[in-house]
């Protein structure tokens with residue numbers, strides 16, 4: 692079975708993430724969305740909350756499962772071998788950090804490859820940070836996050852529709 696691991700902090704999941712998940716799910720037999728700790732970010736949602744939000748959004752994608760792991764990505768991947776990492780690339784500015792992470796992961800686990808999917812042009816501007824900033828001002832999030840989680844993101848930011 693061809694398995695892809697799509698890791699990220701997903702704080703919260705955006706329409707850009709969902710686009711990558713859908714496309715990976717049409718290429719691979721199974722996609723594991725892995726909600727992880729990014730040590731340089733200060734999250735709005737707990738890991739468990741993020742898992743719950745993503746589960747709600749991907750419930751109709753039969754070959755997608757959502758997990759969380761607080762260790763190294765390379766270790767998580769080892770538990771699911773053979774699997775590849777899938778990442779989305781929005782712009783050249785993403786490339787340097789993503790290239791470095793792919794190389795570090797391969798250094799830790801030489802069998803582990805990273806495949807990059809180019810973000811849909813519609814979503815190149817989009818990030819979880821932009822979503823959180825917009826939510827703080829009570830903006831319309833319908834073009835940024837899946838509709839199933841809009842209320843949760845606004846509520847967490849102290850706003851309601």
Ligand code: PNS
Nearest residue numbers: 698699700701727728729763764765792
């Ligand atoms: O969505 P993000 O915040 O860009 O995702 C980054 C993430 C969570 C995939 C990355 O920080 C990560 O892999 N964290 C797990 C710890 C790890 O394996 N670090 C080594 C790679 S530098």
